[in-house]
Amino acid sequence: MQELIEKGQKAKKAAFILGKTSTLIKNSVLSDAADLLLKNEKTIVAENEKDLKAAKENNIKGALLDRLTLTKARIESMADGLKQIAALDDPVGEMLSMKKRPNGLHIGQRRVPMGVIGIIYEARPNVTADAFGLCLKTGNATILRGGKEAIHSNKAVVKVLQQALTSNNLPMESVQLVENTTRDSAVAMMKLNEYLDILIPRGGAGLIKAVVENSSVPVIETGVGNCHVYVDSFADKKMAKEIVVNSKTHRPGVCNAAESLLIHKDIAYEQVPLICQALADQDVEIRGDEEVCRLFPSAVKATEEDWGREYLDYIISVKIVDSVNEAINHVNTYGTNHSEVIVTENYSHAQQFLDQVDAAAVYVNASSRFTDGMEFGFGAEIGISTQKLHARGPMGLKELTSSKYIIYGNGQIR
């Protein structure tokens, strides 16, 4: 697709410039972009209105419409986000190691930008500024391909970001928006190996699956979370209830929310009614196995399919297990390797769960909701990786960088 090839060529040139741009200049761009977002708030909101009008005509409503909406407060939040990124340390240039070899070569590993990063996302215009900020700070050029429903909003935001770039004498092609929002442009982006160094999908399970299956550009898979809380027979009871309720109900629509509860059989008689009632009090629907339904009669019978579901809603599956081994096996079978929790006071069970559960983040006695770049102290995040290559768990600035070996010699040959 011609648009993407041209954007790829320009992005590659921009990436070369960004790679040698100082942190001071990059921070200046971020700060200017924040100011310009505020200054152009009315224009951006007006462009967003066009998207909202079209969306309503297409019968888009609820959470989707809400995510598409830009208000003064949301634009302020986008600007704040850019300022926060400006305040973070720049990881580029850090030496990860340097050693002297027996032949006198000094071999160092230096952190460098990825180059050109592609982001495919849905109709969330706030991602536009956010992704730009993280990529720019790490010296990367960005090609953004947002959802078609947000095209006017995205154009308005990108225009402002590009103003901040040019006013700092950086190429405006450091961030580019793909204007063709047909399916074809997404597919073309997934095959743009010549220009894209990595591709990050941000959005729902369907989008991520499509990108993983079709992209020949290296992908970082983010986000699907069928997260479990396992309440061990040795759990502190008050803590168990609090962690289950928090993991499920603090924000049910996000990937680190709990979707499934496992309870040890020895405490099921007492704990199933208590914990299920606490969940029900928060309007959570319980889908239990046979024994759970017996102990908590307002539970619905769970099907095999329920164990693998990411509800993203006020629903939880509940199962009674015989042992920590069964809990670990269940989690490794049905989980999505995102965030998994054990509540226990038993040392060996805690260690076994940490060792044997295969997930990006494994918790003892804490809510699954902590799997988040801010909570981990990264200051910002581009997403949560559920793959094992390159990055696993919340991804901050470092995860948007690569490395290269630099070797100082004085005439060494083999």
Add this chain to the structure above:
Amino acid sequence: MQELIEKGQKAKKAAFILGKTSTLIKNSVLSDAADLLLKNEKTIVAENEKDLKAAKENNIKGALLDRLTLTKARIESMADGLKQIAALDDPVGEMLSMKKRPNGLHIGQRRVPMGVIGIIYEARPNVTADAFGLCLKTGNATILRGGKEAIHSNKAVVKVLQQALTSNNLPMESVQLVENTTRDSAVAMMKLNEYLDILIPRGGAGLIKAVVENSSVPVIETGVGNCHVYVDSFADKKMAKEIVVNSKTHRPGVCNAAESLLIHKDIAYEQVPLICQALADQDVEIRGDEEVCRLFPSAVKATEEDWGREYLDYIISVKIVDSVNEAINHVNTYGTNHSEVIVTENYSHAQQFLDQVDAAAVYVNASSRFTDGMEFGFGAEIGISTQKLHARGPMGLKELTSSKYIIYGNGQIR
């Protein structure tokens, strides 16, 4: 494909066991496998004879036939390789970081195995033992899909490796050989996302390209090297000649050999004849630009295509450039981001080349031939990554691992 699904399921179970196996046991397997290779040398050579007979009937010869051949010495070398891997530190379990958050959570990042690693390679039976050793040491199960020409040799080697596993009470499915060697099995492996955590192609440019383009399993791209040596106007002349000759002729058939020479115009009149003659003395064919052909009349005229070629042979392209900027631009345009060399005594030129050349390894005043796991001090290597995701440059044991966050709480909720 049923064979691959079954092998995938078994590999996943084996990976769970390997993930909790101690370094002592893993080393014992490696040591036993080395002994068993030597003990079964005659059987392996006899099976290899079948492959060689078939290969000769199919008119395979030269380097291909040589790589397929197993001799007593080569089996000893495979065994030595496994013993060397046993002697290396086990990276699994290493804590990469551990910090306490303001809310009291202790968040640590622990190095863990990848899980199941797929390797697709050509008719080189020594890769079978080598890949197994590296993957086992890092706690990974391995599915090997070697070239069809080596099927008897590979079966014999894998049988021995599996004996070493079972005699240490580990599942024999820790290493499995795909017995279907049709194109279909390679394609099926590239889509085996449910069971494979990563896929590493080892072989020529065609194989790697096919895997990168078709795999939905995360891939580590290895190896194509169109490497350059740039001789700056400030180069030490003796050093320049030695580094060029070594980079080109020490082992022309490998990816870190130089394929192209750039010479600054200010020293071209003197250096082009000297360096080209030194190369010609080693039977290297010179393909030069117009000026090079004038200065060294036995050079052949290079075409545009030559600048992008990985000859893997006694051929080099030679071009005269106006400046270090032009050299960097040429390298970034035609190179494959593998290994790039500047020869110079000028401080600023050296730093600029290190900063601005986009490659896995960038050298000042040393041969490109050092891009190698052993030379970098890793003790072993699974290949040289030319992508930017996860690993870049020579990959040792660490690059076969992932990480997971382990979080110690005491009841934290959000």
